[in-house]
Amino acid sequence: MIVSRGLSASLFRHRLLLSKRNIVTSVGAMASTGKNKTAERTKGFETNLWVEYAALAIESKAINLGQGFPDFSPPQFVIDALVESSKTTMLHQYTRGPGHPRLVKALAAMYSKLYGREINPMTEVVTAVGAYTSLYQSIQGHVNEGDEVILVEPFFDCYNPMVCMAGGKPVFVPLRPSASADKGEGRYPLTSSGWALDMDELKSAFSPKTKAIIINNPNNPTGKVFTRSELGAIAELCISNDVICISDEVYEWLIYPGKEHVRIATLPGMWERTITVGSAGKTFSATGWKLGWSVGPAPLIKNMMTINSNTAYTNPTPIQEAVAIGIETEMARLGEEGSYFKELPSLLLKKRDRMIQVLKEVGLTPIVPEGGYFLLADTANLGIKFDESTGSEPYDVQFAKWMTKEKRIAAIPPSYFFSPEHRYISDGLIRFCFCKEDSTLEAAYDAFRKWAAERRN
Structure with a gap:
């Protein structure tokens, strides 16, 4: 309860x-x-x-x-984990900068299972002060002056300023109410699945200057969950244009019946170019804990670790320990009653x-x-x-x-x-x-x- x-x-x-x-x-x-x-x-x-x-x-x-x-x-077991971690002397001190060892190991184990590939906890995972800072690391670590970054709209409001402050140029491509969507007697689709990208419009947004595309799945504020087909079309454009995909998936566990959360990094050719952003705040209903993470190939994560070591350096150790315990607990009972x-x-x-x-x-x-x-x-x-x-x-x-x-x-x-x-x-x-x-x-x-x-x- x-x-x-x-x-x-x-x-x-x-x-x-x-x-x-x-x-x-x-x-x-x-x-x-x-x-x-x-x-x-x-x-x-x-x-x-x-x-x-x-x-x-x-x-x-x-x-x-x-x-x-x-x-x-938050659930009682993560609260208890935070209380217990506060009783351990060394958990009150600095931990490993790119991520507390127990946490990155737990995250690597979780995503290895979800992705169907072995993820290295020390080189392919980096933590941050909330998913907000994970996004900052991913943008600052890769966007140069004049680079273009495609933002799929609607987007969380920090995407645009983060790209601009890195010297990049945002290129906006919106989800629109689909002409074929059931609108009942209203102006908008009855469900969020009725919001769709115009793939020709998206294709035209790519240029030789395009460095990255940022997507949010599930999407805030529409609640749209991108289909495998939609993500596949985005993936094809990323691959053909040699573009990084920053996939903001902080609501990955909040999927309602009849829908499947497809992680774009699992599609063919996408692991090596995708940074997936996650959030302890959204996962465990603990937004005040401000702990996020990114998972991706070592070359991209290394660039983010450079930003991390020169900004926040590290994140609160007791919170990382508690979230690690939370993830370990959940992965042991994934899909079962009580999870x-x-x-x-x-x-x-x-x-x-x-x-x-x-x-x-x-x-x-x-x-x-x-x-x-x-x-x-x-x-x-x-x-x-x-x-x-x-x-x-x-x-x-x-x-x-x-x-x-x-x-x-x-x-x-x-x-x-x-x-x-x-x-x-x-x-x-x-x-x-x-x-x-x-x-x-x-x-x-x-x-x-x-x-x-x-x-x-």
Whole structure:
């Protein structure tokens, strides 16, 4: 059973927000003039989506269905592992820089089984301060000034600034609602499988300057799980153009019935050119532990280890030890009853289906996700109008702010996950997160029902 422990979610978010506000204020004061001016490579990336919307949710006293972190506890066996590791003297000291030996061995054993090939724990695995930093290592370790990096949209918002700060040029190729997808009576596909790449458009994005492509599977925010055929088409383009694939697979264990998570690194010709990014936070519902990893061929991982040794150097030893124990425990019972890798998606499936039901009641049109713990919903049927003049904020941004302030339900506008030229694709959509305690979700559903009653009157 998953239960809440420790700080309340609201108190935790409040403390986190105050910390971020202090940082932003300090940087803003320093960056104004002279030698304290912000570095040019950060130009255009001064604001942060998560800081802004966390602040809005707190100020509005809204129920936060925006940010993607659980407000329930990690499984007890990893909590116990962390407690026990804290009792061992040497686990309070530095460990091996590229990854704690026990953890990289556990990861290598897990992915060796999943990939059907032997993975060397010392040369083909590297850990990081969260998957965020794993992405940073992969981009900084490989992208040179002027290199092009294809970003499949929608993408997690850090991809673009990380590529730009490395001197690279992002090339955007969006998932679009497929013309053949079942849309029912709505504007968007009924399920996330209805989002698809135009392969001709993707092919045209490759050039002699293309260094890498970044994909997110399962995708945030659509919940799309790429099919073997889709990944095979991406793989063919990577191979024919000699391009690195950075595959962000942090939601790899959150796959719902009827879908299969295919790891692109397992496709023919892809191991030697693929970096796969994983996350302890997403795997064990412990986002505050900030531990990520990458698995791939030794030449690519070596480049990432160079970035690691010159930035973070190492990661917290007790957390790495606890996650190692967690992975060892799960691999011993993979697919069996009692496995957290099986229990968590089953739990989230119920929460997903319940949210879909309630969103329909209020007049929203949900797009059923196949993986992850986010859900997009179309707001068109609500008929709510906002400023559409030139220069105004996108509709979904205005809707998210209005809903947070007026209905006290916080969500995220998905246009932030698209490049400016493709934001029209998410017109009228809003992203909800359902990896929350039932009590949190029921409080939100009460607010939704009140809203539905107001619309009927």
